[in-house]
Amino acid sequence: MALFILRRLGVMVLTALCLTFIVFFLTNLGPNLEKLAKTQGNARMSDAQVESWLDRNGYGQPLVTRYGEWLGVVPGWTREDAETGEITGRCIDPGMDPAAAPRFCGLLQGDFGYSTVSDDEVAAVVGGRLALTGKLMFWAFLIMVPAALLVGVLAGMREGSRLDRSLSTFAIATTATPEYVSGVIFIVLLASSQAGLSPILAEWGWIDGGTLFLGSARSAMDNANFWNFTLPVMTIALYGMGYIARMTRASMAEVMTAQYIRTARLKGVSFRKIVLRHALRNALIAPFTVIMLQFPWLLTGVVIVETLFNYNGFGWTLVQAASNNDIELLLTCSIVAVLVVLVTQLISDIGYVFLNPRIRIS
Amino acid sequence: MSKDLNRGREIHPAARMYAKEHLAGDLSRREFLVRTTALGLTATAAYSLIGIGAAEAQEAFARETPPAGGTLKIQMRVIASKDPRVYDWSELGNMTRGLVEYLVEYNRDGSFSGVLLESWEANDDATEYTLHIRPGVTWNTGEAFTAAHVAANFEAWCEADVEGNSMAARMGGLVDPETNRAREGAINVVDDTTLTITLPAPDITLVAGIADYPAAVQHPDYIGQDPVAHGVGTGAYMISEHEVGVRAVLEKNPDHTYWGDTAYLDRIEIVDVGTDPAAWLASAEAGEHDMTYETTGDYIDVFTAIGWETSEVVTAATLVIRCNQANAPYENVAVRQAINLAVDPNEVLALGYAGRGIVAENHHVCPVHPEYAELPPITIDKDLALQTLTDAGYADHVFEVTSLDAGFERDSSDAFAAQLRDAGFNVERVIIPGSTFWNDWLNYPLSSTTWNHRELGVIIYNLAYRSGVAWNEAGYSNPDFDALLDTANGIQDADARRETMAQLEQIMQDDAVINQSYWRSLYRSYRPGVINADMHPKFEINVHYLGLAA
Numbered sequence: 001m002a003l004f005i006l007r008r009l010g011v012m013v014l015t016a017l018c019l020t021f022i023v024f025f026l027t028n029l030g031p032n033l034e035k036l037a038k039t040q041g042n043a044r045m046s047d048a049q050v051e052s053w054l055d056r057n058g059y060g061q062p063l064v065t066r067y068g069e070w071l072g073v074v075p076g077w078t079r080e081d082a083e084t085g086e087i088t089g090r091c092i093d094p095g096m097d098p099a100a101a102p103r104f105c106g107l108l109q110g111d112f113g114y115s116t117v118s119d120d121e122v123a124a125v126v127g128g129r130l131a132l133t134g135k136l137m138f139w140a141f142l143i144m145v146p147a148a149l150l151v152g153v154l155a156g157m158r159e160g161s162r163l164d165r166s167l168s169t170f171a172i173a174t175t176a177t178p179e180y181v182s183g184v185i186f187i188v189l190l191a192s193s194q195a196g197l198s199p200i201l202a203e204w205g206w207i208d209g210g211t212l213f214l215g216s217a218r219s220a221m222d223n224a225n226f227w228n229f230t231l232p233v234m235t236i237a238l239y240g241m242g243y244i245a246r247m248t249r250a251s252m253a254e255v256m257t258a259q260y261i262r263t264a265r266l267k268g269v270s271f272r273k274i275v276l277r278h279a280l281r282n283a284l285i286a287p288f289t290v291i292m293l294q295f296p297w298l299l300t301g302v303v304i305v306e307t308l309f310n311y312n313g314f315g316w317t318l319v320q321a322a323s324n325n326d327i328e329l330l331l332t333c334s335i336v337a338v339l340v341v342l343v344t345q346l347i348s349d350i351g352y353v354f355l356n357p358r359i360r361i362s
Numbered sequence: 363m364s365k366d367l368n369r370g371r372e373i374h375p376a377a378r379m380y381a382k383e384h385l386a387g388d389l390s391r392r393e394f395l396v397r398t399t400a401l402g403l404t405a406t407a408a409y410s411l412i413g414i415g416a417a418e419a420q421e422a423f424a425r426e427t428p429p430a431g432g433t434l435k436i437q438m439r440v441i442a443s444k445d446p447r448v449y450d451w452s453e454l455g456n457m458t459r460g461l462v463e464y465l466v467e468y469n470r471d472g473s474f475s476g477v478l479l480e481s482w483e484a485n486d487d488a489t490e491y492t493l494h495i496r497p498g499v500t501w502n503t504g505e506a507f508t509a510a511h512v513a514a515n516f517e518a519w520c521e522a523d524v525e526g527n528s529m530a531a532r533m534g535g536l537v538d539p540e541t542n543r544a545r546e547g548a549i550n551v552v553d554d555t556t557l558t559i560t561l562p563a564p565d566i567t568l569v570a571g572i573a574d575y576p577a578a579v580q581h582p583d584y585i586g587q588d589p590v591a592h593g594v595g596t597g598a599y600m601i602s603e604h605e606v607g608v609r610a611v612l613e614k615n616p617d618h619t620y621w622g623d624t625a626y627l628d629r630i631e632i633v634d635v636g637t638d639p640a641a642w643l644a645s646a647e648a649g650e651h652d653m654t655y656e657t658t659g660d661y662i663d664v665f666t667a668i669g670w671e672t673s674e675v676v677t678a679a680t681l682v683i684r685c686n687q688a689n690a691p692y693e694n695v696a697v698r699q700a701i702n703l704a705v706d707p708n709e710v711l712a713l714g715y716a717g718r719g720i721v722a723e724n725h726h727v728c729p730v731h732p733e734y735a736e737l738p739p740i741t742i743d744k745d746l747a748l749q750t751l752t753d754a755g756y757a758d759h760v761f762e763v764t765s766l767d768a769g770f771e772r773d774s775s776d777a778f779a780a781q782l783r784d785a786g787f788n789v790e791r792v793i794i795p796g797s798t799f800w801n802d803w804l805n806y807p808l809s810s811t812t813w814n815h816r817e818l819g820v821i822i823y824n825l826a827y828r829s830g831v832a833w834n835e836a837g838y839s840n841p842d843f844d845a846l847l848d849t850a851n852g853i854q855d856a857d858a859r860r861e862t863m864a865q866l867e868q869i870m871q872d873d874a875v876i877n878q879s880y881w882r883s884l885y886r887s888y889r890p891g892v893i894n895a896d897m898h899p900k901f902e903i904n905v906h907y908l909g910l911a912a
Contacts, residue, residue: 022417035801041448041526046832049525118606119442193647193668210668214648216641228648258813310635310645312608320607323798 073107113328152248175242428909455575712773
């Protein structure tokens with residue numbers, strides 16, 4: 001078991017290294033660096049000014065050297081200004097004595113670097129944003145998982161029944177509607193004072209404000225409540241819910257045809273007891289993997305939902321970083337993504353062993 | 363705004379001349395105001411010259427006095443701040459205007475009034491300006507604000523080799539081209555409250571230059587630094603929170619005695635909800651902001667529908683669709699002329715900006731500019747356009763029209779492309795998201811660019827069409843044009859300058875430097891009860907004036 005986890009961690013580090021190098025390579029292509037210089041310096045700089053800016057800020061060195069600096073295995077660059085004699089460098093913060101600055105300042109030293117678009121340390125930016133996304137994900141999971149399991153079990157216990165058909169239709173419809181469609185539909189139906197339900201409700205005097213729910217989740221960052229957080233949470237939850245429900249249904253339907261269920265039935269055990277005592281545990285093994293797989297899926301979901309609802313979390317940060325070519329912020333986002341994917345897979349593999357004794361990790 | 367600024371001072375002779383021109387119908391009231399206030403007259407004094415009484419004049423552009431207190435939320439992009447001299451967006455100026463103030467401000471009605479300057483005057487040929495510093499102004503460190511501080515700022519503005527310093531272009535002749543610094547002895551501190559600026563040649567654009575958003579006055583110790591970081595300024599507010607792309611918060615500085623009797627609000631929040639107007643609307647409906655930075659296109663009506671008020675201002679802001687002459691075949695004047703022959707500006711205005719503006723004439727000087735000269739109407743002839751293009755040998759050329767991916771920029775560029783297609787040109791449209799479009803705006807072969815309002819036509823020509831200047835997106839270089847422009851810069855008399863302007867405008871049209879279909883009116887929406895939030899021709903928001911009705 002320990003060896004298995006160690007090997008998995010090794011894979012994780014290797015994947016992170018490969019992915020960050022690819023991201024580093026792409027973000028350091030010539031046009032991207034020029035874009036960076038222009039967003040940082042002045043949007044209307046000339047080519048000569050761009051060159052001088054890149055050179056002054058350490059982007060003039062070879063790609064591999066700079067990747068090494070970011071990792072913390074190559075000493076950070078320093079540069080002495082020819083005119084003023086001022087020494088600047090990767091590891092020298094503004095106002096710091098150049099002599100006192102460390103030689104290395106990279107990932108290995110715990111320094112994630114500097115976010116050019118946010119004008120702040122990457123660690124400070126990503127930390128708070130991840131917490132916000134965590135909050136969104138937590139509520140999405142809290143709604144999604146129980147609802148999906150309930151729908152799946154109810155649909156799967158009597159395959160082909162009217163209940164099964166209607167719940168399956170619902171599940172397929174939700175999972176076939178991507179976030180950017182359902183989010184917009186929600187906003188139009190529930191969060192516009194001009195269209196959908198809100199004007200009708202307002203006319204009847206059922207709601208005070210202009211809209212039933214809020215179509216922007218900004219206020220939920222500080223103070224999440226039912227009115228400002230429902231739409232983003234539901235948008236994420238609905239999409240995953242249909243998928244998990246379908247998996248649960250298939251698994252449940254299969255279990256319900258198993259020999260031991262028939263035996264139990266022949267013994268005269270009540271249907272309710274058969275479902276709860278005998279079928280449920282076995283039926284939940286497959287959905288467990290699917291639920292763990294939903295974490296990486298949700299990472300892509302939050303990119304859309306956070307942008308749509310203006311919720312400044314991890315997904316929104318990723319969009320900002322990508323559109324502004326914020327190299328070090330993007331690299332950190334990639335590391336976070338790799339961690340989330342591989343850690344949830346690790347948990348899923350280990351959890352599987354506990355749920356299904358027939359499977360062993362060797 | 364004090365109405366006694368010019369008491370006891372002589373009225374500039376040119377101002378009397380302008381008054382005569384205005385009364386004779388040669389000058390619009392707006393033009394009259396721009397020119398006379400640039401010479402140092404207060405708006406009230408200027409109005410009095412044309413027989414409008416003080417009370418009436420005050421009423422014409424008076425701001426209300428809202429009750430003190432309250433929190434106001436403004437929808438505006440929150441961009442990483444930097445040295446004000448290299449500011450490239452009006453938003454940056456708006457964000458820091460509560461902290462670092464300006465010497466002079468440009469008003470909605472086209473006049474200038476003093477902020478950190480109490481008054482100013484120019485000599486008869488506009489080669490020497492005397493600036494009178496407002497007494498009683500202090501930095502929020504407690505230090506008194508003096509003429510020496512202003513001189514230090516002028517010197518910093520003249521540092522032409524600072525990357526992206528657009529103030530250097532605004533300082534014009536004050537910059538010594540050999541040293542890239544201010545001319546030796548040109549800036550003189552007379553006493554603590556008086557400063558003179560001596561220019562080698564007449565320049566009528568200096569006052570407009572120091573009213574523009576990169577001209578924020580910094581404490582001499584912090585010149586070249588970001589005001590959000592150092593927090594030192596003369597304004598009543600301090601920036602207590604600043605998260606790029608998310609929000610910024612300004613709070614009234616409790617340890618600072620502000621010189622003015624404005625600064626009504628206790629707290630101003632700037633919320634960044636991205637660049638999509640749909641998001642501004644959703645955010646407005648969710649109660650997350652009280653006023654927009656700018657409302658565009660169809661959203662003006664949508665905001666009205668949700669009960670918000672609309673403020674309109676007619677401006678020289680525009681959309682320019684230009685060929686970059688460094689890219690073949692656009693160095694060929696016939697190709698550019700063919701484009702202008704093919705495009706009917708009325709159609710572009712109607713389809714691209716819903717008719718919210720007036721038609722322009724491909725020369726980037728607006729009828730609201732004082733020196734605007736009327737040229738014969740432009741020719742639109744689609745057959746002749748195709749003929750011209752074919753004769754030039756480019757009938758098969760594919761015109762790749764680049765624009766932003768949203769808003770009136772996209773719609774107008776679509777309309778422009780449609781006009782070219784109607785004439786039989788091969789056209790492809792390229793749309794680029796806002797986050798990346800501006801990284802390369804100078805270099806697209808054929809693209810549309812929004813230009814903000816400028817106070818004078820010569821300012822625009824100096825910024826965008828003089829050979830080799832930083833913002834010359836058309837890659838235009840014409841020695842004759844430059845020489846004429848130098849002449850125009852030195853002519854203070856309106857009619858005399860108009861003659862030169864007519865030639866410049868004609869060159870712009872003949873060389874088909876740009877295609878420009880319309881002048882935009884600008885709009886802002888705000889929740890009822892927000893006071894002094896009117897739209898400004900240069901998008902300025904001065905947080906000191908804003909307030910909320912009780």
